Amino acid sequence: MAYSFPEEVLEHVFSFIHSYKDRNAISLVCKSWYDIERWCRRRIFIGNCYAVTPRITIRRFPELRSVSLKGKPHFADYNLVPHKWGANLYPWVAAMAQAYPWLEELRLKRMVVTDDTLEMISHSFKNFKVLVLSSCEGFTTHGLAAIAANCRNLRELDLQETEVDDPSGNWLSHFPESCTSLVSLNFTRLEGEVSFSALERLVGRCTNLRTLRLNQAVPLDKLANLLCRAPQLVDLGTGIYSGEVRPELYSKLVSAFAGCKELKNLSGLWEVVPAYLPAIYPVCPGLTSLNLSYATIQSVDLIKLVSQCQNLQQLWVLDYIEDSGLDALAASCKDLRELRVFPSDPYGAEQNVSLTEQGLVSVSEGCPKLHSVLYFCRQMSNAALFTIARNRPNMTRFRLCILEPHTPDYLTLQPLDVGFGAIVEHCKNLRRLSLSGLLTDRVFEYIGTHAKKLRMLSVAFAGDSDLGLHHVLSGCKSLRKLEIRDCPFGDKALLANASKLETMRSLWMSSCSVSFGACKLLGQKMQRLNVEVIDESGPPDSSPDDCPVERLYAYRSVAGPRFDRPTFVWTVDENSAMRLS
């Protein structure tokens, strides 16, 4: 029976399949489908830039238009990865400049991007449209100026949480007067002033602009001007939301916001002056996303604001909201899906706000669609965790951070094992979990037994022995990323579950008890695993083999050991010699 489906038909069918997972599945059906699929793949997501090389990527997918890359491990956000560790974008862009002249989109997270690289992007890709730089570093506004000046069809320039130095102050003026294509502009973390006239002109002529997120240098009166020019905005990040209270500025703001009928997302709101808050009230009922995590206003004002946002789906807020504010949230925002509560005083020893586990319990009771939580607090109980778990079996992301490590259940002084156990047992679709508080190996037994859909687990100051790590590695079938710090986990569990590591994207372990000898063994045995030891105090083999390593980062890769290792990163290859950089 001949297989007579023409390639063009298959290609057409494949063009309706967008998810990476499905695309990958298609390519595994047979050689001919693999071949057809790779030629018509337009978008790729590479979760670890060192898992594959540019050359391998280009060889397999010759016609990409959109590339997403992630670089440093997540704990880099908390200063656990040394400066100059790697994740340089340059080699990727250099290779893609040759291979993908029609590249349209680059979405990067935790990568190091230089001005030269940005300049190369701006010159190499004639139809470049989307640049997203999330938590990146390494460039200044010189690079941005090149992008602005040369990318004629730029639609999105999104710097998200990337901090940018601004030596020149004038990059916005590099957008030519002919540029009208911008749909999204986000420069929230840019240090320094912007040229308001250039910004106003740019915003005025880009009539398709939907997202505008400003930095702190933009004051209220300029905000009002911008809103008047762009009433069609769907996503707004204000600048500094404060200033002297002036009636004429207030009414200017009121009418500016009143004109924004499409606004769904509101963020920015640094240094909020409560007197100016009512200007926002008219847009509140339409809001689905509100980021107040920089607004240092008190519970009373927060309650007034949040109570008017009946359609809110996502709220990020400081713990100034307190339990009373979370009660109000639970009562008013029945469509809430995601809540993040950040600490206003993370390093203070004393509680400065009246926020406890009760606030989270309230929201879990009142908001039936709540499925994603990030919660910083100072006390927790197993009873509260039980209640949350039973209220919200639809939870998919649960990240709890009790500020002081090893904090037990404040009511019983017991470990919080059974509370988290309830979470993983009831929330069968849990994909992401961060633990904190006093925890023994028991909690890992629960996790290994129940958390079958868990993809990412973050652990700190927990567990008693290797058994804990063993439960997780042997039980969590869907685990992709495991990051551990300051736990008494060592060699035994790691080596007993070595093959598990090739089924995951990466493993991070810092300040644990993994010996250099075990790292060597792991690197030698597992061909497709890059085992990197990060140690700034010197070569790990100058200490005895059983000395624990500072930091271990192990990730699967088809690229082999990387060539751009800095001097403090040590790897092991299969010839059982320690390879220095």
Place this chain on the structure above:
Amino acid sequence: MAKQGLELEITELRLGLPGDNCHSSRDKNEIKKRVFSEISVDDDQNSSSSSGGDRRKNQNNNNNNNKTQVVGWPPVCSYRKKNNAAEAETTKLYVKVSMDGAPFLRKIDLKTHKGYSDLAVGFEELFRSYGIGGMWKDSESSEYIPIYEDKDGDWMLVGDVPWEMFTESCKRLRIMKRSDAKGFGILQSKPYSNGEKQNDLKI
């Protein structure tokens, strides 16, 4: 501990820290707490070079407590740390920094630095290629001296006054070549037994 790891039986694993035969949970907590504070101290000692780039480990000691700061805990991104505490100063304090021999000036935000050693690291970052390492530690042998212009217009040696006083009065900074220091009146002559006078810098 030197088992061939891959052939390990699960039954070999047992609860408890290696070598620890204690069963009471209270003792375990104490052991954990000891381990934690040891780790904290180690982190303090090891982490001075591990903080990335110009992100600084927060050494804020609120309420006069002696809580050890652990790197990266609580897990709050650096840009949130800057903005969150109600008492945090949100004003920036950019001052120009010139270095003898460098073709252009730089700017540094004094508010993001916690003290003089922090500032020294900041200088090294800015002027790395000019080799000003060890400017304070090896003050006798360093080629450069940091000075600043204060509110009265006087040029002062960096490091004499408490940090807060310095940030309040500093208008601009200069990293000066030691050989140029003669004209600034901070050299002292010391008579030697053989009658020879020798200039040396009093830091």
